Every structure is written in structure tokens, then in C-alpha cells.
Amino acid sequence: MSKRPKNDNITTIIIAIITVVGGGLATGYYGYKTAYNNVWIPITTTQTAEAKLEYRTNFPSTDAVLATPTSAIFTTPTVAPVPTLLPGEDWAGNCISASIWKPYLAGETASSSSMCYDLSEWGIVAERGTLAFASEQSQLSAVEYGIFTPWQNWGQVDFTVKTNRLDNSEIWVGFFQGDTVSSRGIVFVIQRDDMIDIREMPYSKEIVNNSHLKQADGKYNVQVVFQKGEIFVSVDEQNIILNHPLNFGVRNMFIGYRSLPVISLDATIFNLKFTP
Numbered sequence: 001m002s003k004r005p006k007n008d009n010i011t012t013i014i015i016a017i018i019t020v021v022g023g024g025l026a027t028g029y030y031g032y033k034t035a036y037n038n039v040w041i042p043i044t045t046t047q048t049a050e051a052k053l054e055y056r057t058n059f060p061s062t063d064a065v066l067a068t069p070t071s072a073i074f075t076t077p078t079v080a081p082v083p084t085l086l087p088g089e090d091w092a093g094n095c096i097s098a099s100i101w102k103p104y105l106a107g108e109t110a111s112s113s114s115m116c117y118d119l120s121e122w123g124i125v126a127e128r129g130t131l132a133f134a135s136e137q138s139q140l141s142a143v144e145y146g147i148f149t150p151w152q153n154w155g156q157v158d159f160t161v162k163t164n165r166l167d168n169s170e171i172w173v174g175f176f177q178g179d180t181v182s183s184r185g186i187v188f189v190i191q192r193d194d195m196i197d198i199r200e201m202p203y204s205k206e207i208v209n210n211s212h213l214k215q216a217d218g219k220y221n222v223q224v225v226f227q228k229g230e231i232f233v234s235v236d237e238q239n240i241i242l243n244h245p246l247n248f249g250v251r252n253m254f255i256g257y258r259s260l261p262v263i264s265l266d267a268t269i270f271n272l273k274f275t276p
Helices: 006-035 062-066 089-093
Strands: 102-104 124-127 130-137 143-150 156-176 185-191 195-201 207-212 219-227 230-235 238-245 252-275
Touching (some): 089 124, 143 156
Antiparallel strands (some): 102 143, 143 252, 156 185, 156 219
16 A cells, blocks of 8 residues: 655645634624624724724614604704894884884873884884984974984994974984983984084083084984094084083983974984994
8 A cells, every 4th residue: 555645644634624614614604694784883094904894783772763862863953143123224124113212202102013113193104214204283382202222332323314394393313311301411403494403401501502504405414423422423524513522421312303383394314324
């Protein structure tokens, strides 16, 4: 009997081992794959190749998944707050806003509808971006009608006044310590025939300045500047008062008119603009 070379014996043994081990591994792998579903988990570039695939056997129940708070998955969008209108911007909507203005009506009370005041009884109406004054009436004494708004420490306010009739009446734009025209303040006054007054309030105070603006022809582009406790007023770039000291703190702004006995009034205020 001839002998097999030793190398052939070694080869036969190795093949047998591979067959047994490989078959066992294959059987184990496919059995495992049949029993469990594989889950792929992404890895970072720093992980090893062996970490690219991971099998998970403890899966969360369906109830647990459904119980996950919605807030953990979705975020509620943030709603931007509605910006607050500046005084005069409400007029563009034909509104005298109850959240911006407080009527001053010689002791009478105005009603508001949908957060807008109805002041038509006193001849005051917001229309297409303007505040209009229109009144024809007779009364025994002079009274003031208008609206107050809190002063927000602005450094400048600009506005335009157009007058068509000012018979026995005056347009007032004033700056007061209180919310009545009898409190301490200073008032820019437009009279008939293009006469301009600057008056300190209350009435016991003298007129600060009086000017006749012939070139105005019933239209006035007014600029009022507050600086270091002083007030500056100009109309169409013509100075009316300069460096006039204010001995009170401005807390409210008034826009309205003064009614004398038997008046005929037709005027508008627009282009109201505030500068910090």
C-alpha cells in the first residue's frame, strides 16, 4: 500500500474543518437573520468598519412609539407679534384708535365701536390718513375738543395742517404735562389769516410768540423739536421759536381745535411723523 504525502493529509483536515465551521456559521447566520429583522444605524466617519452594522433585538412596542409626545417631533411655529401703530397711522384705516387716543370733549363722553372712537358729533373724523375737523355751531363760551396720546419721549414730531375755514376757531397741537388742556403745557396755534401763536398753558400764561405767515396760504408744514429741555418750532423751515425752555415734563400730546361762539371750521391734519 502506498502512503499519501503528509501534505495531502493536512489539506484534507483543513478542508474538513472549514466545511464544518463554515457550515455552522452559515447556518447560524441565516437562522439569526430569519428570527430577527436587521436595523441599519448610521455611523460617523470616526467609527470602525465593524461598527457599520448593528443588529438590535429589543425593539420598542407600537404603544411606546405612539406615546411619543408630538412636541418631541414637531415644533410649534412662533407667531410674530402684531406691531403697535404709531399715533396717526390708525387714521389710514379711517379709525381713531381707542388704544392710542383719549378724547377730550369738554366733559362729554364719546362711544367707541370696534376699538375706534366715533367723534363725528364733535366734528372730528379720521379719513384716508387724515384727521379732519368740520363744524358749524353756536355756543356761549370757548371750549376745546380733540384727542390726547401719551408722549413717548420722541425728539421730534412733524405734521401738516391744511385749513379751508377758520371762522371763530383755532387749530391746536399741544404738549402737556397732564391729559387736559388746563394742565401745564405749550401749544402751537393756527388762527385765521395765517396767524400763528405759541402759547404757554394754562391760560394765565402769556403768548410766547406770534407770527404772520403770509406765504403759507392755509397750508403749514410744521416741525417741533425737543432738545435738552428746550423746544424749537418751525413752519416751512421758517423758525417760529428757538431754544424756548420747558419747565415741565411732556407726557401727552394734544391734537384738536378751540371753538369760539358761532364757528365755521374746515381743516385737516396729516403726515404725522415721530422721530426718536
